Amino acid sequence: MFPTLKPKQDVLVWCWFNTYKVGDIVVFQKNGKNTIKRIQYLHDRTVFVLGDNPGESTDSRHFGEVDIKDVVGKVIYIVRTK
Amino acid sequence: MILATMIKLLPSKPVYAHCDVPCGIYDPRSAQIAAATVLKMVQKLKELQKPEDDDWMEYKNSMTRMILTKEEHAQKCKEELLILWTDYFKSEHLKKYPELHDTFWKAAKLCSQNKQHVDEEMANQLVTAVDSIADIFTATKKA
Numbered sequence: 648m649f650p651t652l653k654p655k656q657d658v659l660v661w662c663w664f665n666t667y668k669v670g671d672i673v674v675f676q677k678n679g680k681n682t683i684k685r686i687q688y689l690h691d692r693t694v695f696v697l698g699d700n701p702g703e704s705t706d707s708r709h710f711g712e713v714d715i716k717d718v719v720g721k722v723i724y725i726v727r728t729k
Numbered sequence: 730m731i732l733a734t735m736i737k738l739l740p741s742k743p744v745y746a747h748c749d750v751p752c753g754i755y756d757p758r759s760a761q762i763a764a765a766t767v768l769k770m771v772q773k774l775k776e777l778q779k780p781e782d783d784d785w786m787e788y789k790n791s792m793t794r795m796i797l798t799k800e801e802h803a804q805k806c807k808e809e810l811l812i813l814w815t816d817y818f819k820s821e822h823l824k825k826y827p828e829l830h831d832t833f834w835k836a837a838k839l840c841s842q843n844k845q846h847v848d849e850e851m852a853n854q855l856v857t858a859v860d861s862i863a864d865i866f867t868a869t870k871k872a
Contacts, residue, residue: 648746658744659736674744681744698746726733 648672648683649700656728658683662720667694672722675713683722694718755817757863763806764859767843768852770799775849800844806859807840813866826865836862 651672652658660674667673671686673696684696684706693712698704707713774795780788814833823829836858842848843855 652746657733657736657741659739660744681742683744683746704746724732724736726736 648685648698648704651685651699652683652725653728657726658722659724659726660720661723665718665721667715667718667721674719674722676717676719677710677713681719692716755813755866757809757813757859757866760806760809760813760859761856761863763802763809764852764856766802767799767806768849768856770795770802771843771847771849771852774799774847799847803840803844803855806855807837810836810840810859810862813862817866818869822865822869825869829865832858832862832865 658672667686667689669686669688672683673686673694674681674683675694675696676682684698684704687695687697687707689695690712692715694715695707695712697708698706701708774792777788777792777795810833818829826832836855839851839855839858843852
């Protein structure tokens with residue numbers, strides 16, 4: 648998710664009563680890990696996510712769409728790094 | 730500032746932007762394109778004609794853009810090589826290709842040297858080095 652996010656950067660994720668839209672940065676469960684990517688489009692009950700550094704990112708282009716029930720929440724604040 | 734401090738006090742969990750799953754998606758093509766771009770920029774820089782009149786602006790603009798592109802793609806080449814070197818190649822590859830580490834090290838050095846110089850021979854060496862890595866990569870894929 649470089650350059651938007653850098654290693655060890657803090658983000659605040661809102662996990663309740665969310666509606667999601669294109670452009671939201673979301674956290675979702677993938678292979679037992681909380682993974683963070685940006686929503687590129689939504690379709691019914693799934694989201695297609697893409698990394699902000701697409702050349703290096705492994706995302707929905709590789710592992711397919713993410714079920715909405717696997718989305719943990721969306722990022723509402725990014726703590727700026729020094 | 731206050732919000733950032735409050736956030737740091739909240740319980741936190743790690744989230745991963747990189748999947749850390751060995752996804753098998755590697756391709757030396759990106760490094761080859763970057764190396765070819767470095768060579769092309771060196772050739773274009775060598776071809777630049779100094780203006781005969783006082784119109785140096787176009788000349789300087791072109792030179793600057795070519796140098797920036799050379800710099801960017803030399804760096805890109807280095808990064809792509811690093812990904813292949815650290816993430817793709819394994820110890821069994823090293824047994825079959827004992828020159829692997831040295832090849833990568835020299836290619837990475839050439840990336841830096843091509844930033845520092847405008848030298849067509851050096852740029853060609855970079856292209857050759859990256860192509861040799863691509864050949865090893867292709868051979869390991871077929872095995």
